[in-house]
Amino acid sequence: MQIKLEQLAAVVLARSPLGAVVRWVARIRASLHTKLMSAFLVVTLLFIAMAVSSVQTVLETARQSRQLDQAHQR
Numbered sequence: 001m002q003i004k005l006e007q008l009a010a011v012v013l014a015r016s017p018l019g020a021v022v023r024w025v026a027r028i029r030a031s032l033h034t035k036l037m038s039a040f041l042v043v044t045l046l047f048i049a050m051a052v053s054s055v056q057t058v059l060e061t062a063r064q065s066r067q068l069d070q071a072h073q074r
Contacts, residue, residue, distance in 0.1 A: 013019035025035060 013022055028035065
């Protein structure tokens with residue numbers, strides 16, 4: 001069972017874009033701690049960007065809803 005999982009992992013890494021990312025990160029000369037902290041920072045920044053985008057979408061939807069209500073009242 002373990003050998004099949006390792007073979008599957010090798011195939012996935014060899015034939016997917018994920019493998020290229022893994023090889024690129026492996027070539028960076030930095031400690032594992034630095035790489036993990038950098039990855040955490042990137043993921044955190046992505047979450048913040050998603051939150052900002054979501055808030056903008058909600059605000060824009062509310063603005064359009066108010067405009068529709070005003071048009072309906074006229």
